[in-house]
């Protein structure tokens with residue numbers, strides 16, 4: 001059962017739309033009408049109607065995929081295609097300890113945290129104070145207890161416990177981390193620090209939009225002795241089903257004589273609107 | 288440091304970037320790359336170590352430098368700072384006029400180490416010296432890959448178990464490319480305590496990935512294609528992942544289809560990986576999925592997914608239905624020669640995802 005204080009994903013018109021925190025005394029308003037929050041105290045996924053009995057909406061339990069679709073954007077975020085590959089190729093599994101920087105909007109963080117599960121840990125670092133606080137709030141709201149967000153410039157200060165006393169919570173130890181992910185403008189500046197943290201056999205992934213960044217990162221990775229480098233890009237493409245009524249060349253349109261009068265055929269078509277590029281993922285292993 | 292125990296499956300990744308998954312037991316012979324060697328040598332050794340098969344077919348440990356000297360050779364070519372303004376002006380076609388006969392090379396293999404053979408082959412090539420630095424390096428790469436057999440020992444992961452099988456017989460994985468498997472997992476958004484109904488016709492690779500994520504906290508009722516006679520042990524990815532007892536216990540193999548309906552709780556996920564008659568699955572089992580439940584289907588055929596989409600749409604029980612695929616390619620990244628890799632696997636399959644809303 002959904003309770004007051006829970007943050008859920010709101011579905012409108014059958015699609016994920018936004019985060020919604022169920023709060024006593026509030027109403028939600030959309031084009032179909034108003035919805036009292038007290039009508040939200042049902043099972044996740046159950047149909048909820050507006051006061052005028054229209055416009056079914058649904059409150060779904062947040063999961064990594066839905067979070068990425070609806071998380072408020074404070075920065076450019078990573079999407080499902082890149083996230084999928086990052087998690088699979090970093091070989092994340094429950095119980096592992098992972099480092100991420102920067103936190104940005106937390107889209108990837110939530111997926112990383114889910115992949116390591118409640119027995120694992122995610123340490124995520126962000127040097128913009130507002131975003132670092134946003135990260136902390138996000139984890140609290142979504143009850144992602146295995147994730148800790150630090151306010152830190154990782155180029156300068158790395159990942160270990162330091163002088164910055166405003167950062168509370170458990171810090172990771174040297175050589176204790178299974179995987180590291182960097183989505184920073186200059187990932188090569190954080191590789192020295194990363195090397196300190198990673199376990200033998202651990203993996204790193206750097207995301208960069210530009211190939212020049214990738215080249216610098218790859219060069220630095222090689223110089224530092226990281227092995228098994230691999231760079232890839234991954235994009236998703238959507239398809240839709242279209243129903244067509246086909247007009248034969250041989251039909252006499254004037255006389256309205258059609259050979260297959262009611263012939264409707266369904267075809268698949270790719271959807272044109274898509275990302276042509278997000279970034280390159282560069283993976284390496286520390287041996 | 289973790290040590291390789293008896294009866295554990297490990298992944299061997301060689302200097303050609305190919306791999307093999309083997310179970311380590313004392314005095315166990317395995318055949319790979321025309322060699323037959325005793326893999327038992329790896330018992331009680333560390334992971335992420337490097338090994339070479341020598342001329343007597345013995346497996347001996349080598350340093351990481353020795354390994355990488357014979358692997359990742361494209362990278363070394365770049366380091367050699369090769370002039371990139373090559374011209375075709377002085378280039379002429381030549382066969383590799385090798386003075387050694389096939390028999391001579393074969394007998395060399397018994398007497399000498401891989402590195403020594405490579406040296407001899409080069410010395411006996413009439414044309415090696417006339418090659419450009421670049422094609423010398425390429426030649427060396429080919430010969431090293433051919434005559435030197437060395438590998439690294441890794442823990443098995445979903446990624447390397449998948450990769451090994453996909454290179455060999457992708458049809459056994461229902462042509463589910465690595466990115467499709469990754470999408471499948473992300474779209475399924477498995478969280479602990481999920482109660483999953485799965486249909487896997489990709490030899491258990493999808494079930495393994497889901498089971499690993501579930502980590503024993505939750506349950507998977509899975510139907511394999513030949514469900515009446517199947518046994519979990521028949522599905523090599525499940526074995527190769529060295530799952531703990533808890534994880535194995537969370538996988539319930541359905542042999543009698545009626546058992547699917549006997550589950551007390553509704554299913555939080557209905558996941559299908561590979562070819563089944565999808566419409567009959569949804570006709571019978573969609574009602575067993577809880578409100579808010581996640582539905583994901585992987586197929587090689589777009590039309591089949593659209594058939595499902597139509598069925599789900601007309602049932603009126605589901606939200607927006609996404610049908611998608613993935614475009615993925617690898618890139619060669621070198622200082623002066625960065626470009627998408629020439630070889631790519633151009634087709635990875637299609638996925639459908641939706642939520643049950645009623």
Ligand SMILES: C[S@@+](CC[C@H](N)C(=O)[O-])C[C@H]1O[C@@H](n2cnc3c(N)ncnc32)[C@H](O)[C@@H]1O
Nearest residue numbers: 077078102104105106107108126127153154155
């Ligand atoms: C593109 S965003 C990351 C988005 C994130 N991956 C997501 O999916 O939401 C990059 C973030 O890195 C942060 N950043 C840049 N340089 C940093 C540094 N030196 N230390 C820590 N964070 C940094 C930026 O403030 C920004 O929020």
